[in-house]
Amino acid sequence: MQEPLLVIENLQTAISSPRGLMPVIDRLNLTLEAGETLGLIGESGSGKTMTGMAIMDLLPKPQVQITGGRLIFQGQDLLRLTPRERQRLRGARISMIFQDPMASLSPFYTIGSQIAEAIHVHQYLGHRETRRRVCELLDDVGITEPERRMRLFPHQMSGGMRQRVMIAMALAHEPDLLIADEPTTALDVTIQDQILKLLAQKLAVRPTMSLLLVSHNWGVIAALCQRVAVMYAGRLVEEGRLDKLSSAPAHPYTQGLLDSIPDWDHPTAGLLPSLPGQAPALSATRRTRCDFLDRCSARISRCHTEAVPWHSLPEGHGVRCHLQALSGSLSQQEGFGP
């Protein structure tokens, strides 16, 4: 079997605060095969964005630190590389698109010169050749009249156009891994639809490129991803094929999350089923109980006292919940990570 493109192994991060290091991501394990599309879903503070930033080496140091684990990309541990070696990967083999393109683009330079800069970081091209490449990249993301458009400044473009520019930059070196962090959250629905279609088309053209899509929106993830991982309070709570996981979620949090979204196709009559309370605040102490306990309607006594192991279910489905041990059959294995 081919080796996975990216293996996240027991990744741990912490934020330094006046009260000491506060763990955020707690022993995260995820695998991404070449050509696979994985959605990472969770609410604010769940650690999903931080996961993307850790892979890109964009965590704001020293406020946020990686305190443990390994990030194995194409067989090498990213955390053992020098900053220079990381830079050679960043934007070339691993690229990222962010939520707000206005914040990612400089207001002082034309978009053409910013795309040229992204090219030159990893590849020397002459003036004429660079120009040709910039036009080609803009054309590839559906920007018409690239010769004229490359002379525009970011503020002269619409939000959707700016996001297309960001995608052009991210794909300039044909990366093996594309990380998209809420790429359409700031856009209107019709523009969101266009950007999702553009990304889907790019993935179809390059079947070896993998996508890690960070989002809070199930619909957006469904538009692009085959597999989905659900994070809660810095931990992976459920993972599996999107169709399986959305139709038969095993974790009470995933169930509650799915139920509480207003659904266009099946509107709820009456009150929406909602999860009570809110996610736990960061805390310096190690947790020996389930993080979801206070909001869970299915909790049992051992949820209060025992750390929750990872339960593997058939077909790559997995869940971190004590209830699985009760309902689970003998074929399931128990362990602390997939």
Added chain:
Amino acid sequence: MKPALLTVEDLHLSFPLARGRRIRPLDGLSFHLARGEILGIAGESGCGKSTLARALMGFYRPERGHIRIDGQERSGLKGKDLLHWQRKMQMVFQDPLTSLDPRQTIGDALMEPMDIHGLHAHREARRQQCRSLLQAVGLPASALERLPRQFSGGQLQRIGIARALSLEPEILIADEAVSALDVSIQAQIINLFRELRERMGLSIIFISHDLAVLRTLCDRMAVMQAGQFVEMRSTEELCRDPQHPYTRQLIAAIPRLRQRRQPSSPSTSHP
């Protein structure tokens, strides 16, 4: 049909642009809001939906048109009469943190509107009113002494709603009031709006870009484009059989989750 509480007739508003041109965010809007009704306004950024909210609240002065509550026109009112008119319609904003003063306790934030409008003259009566407001939005009375930064996004939005309710309005205008919230919290706040309508008979104008949210919450929906309503019908009709091409386009663009578990038991059923 229930009598209209709010009627808006032929509302026009424009702002000047460079070189003598003008932009028209409100271009002849007419609608009414019945007592106890939730009217949803959908549209994309720049369509004028927030400008409409602000014009209704009186932050902008419309060039033409009428805004009436219970038949009483806003323009021409002054002093006490204007205050009294304004009391009837209050607004909930998208980001509760930026709409609260970071150095003001929640109690003071809730009492400030009462001060301006001279309600509950006695201090103890005011505090009592604050406590019942907090209770109405599901927060403990201990919140009164605390500062905005000590609350989460969902709790702050509850405070934003409590503040809007502090003048005992008849109409609430909610401008993207759940858009900044996490999904699980968003459902709580949507439910809160619904409960407030049931309990207090509030009428609500709920502005959102999220059609699915509007479909869950609203009795009637209007779709806005370039300062005009292109379609306005009962939610049920509009969603089942959209007539205007723009409405269809918006609905087609909603990213959908095809296979989805159906909630086993909705917590409460709606009459």
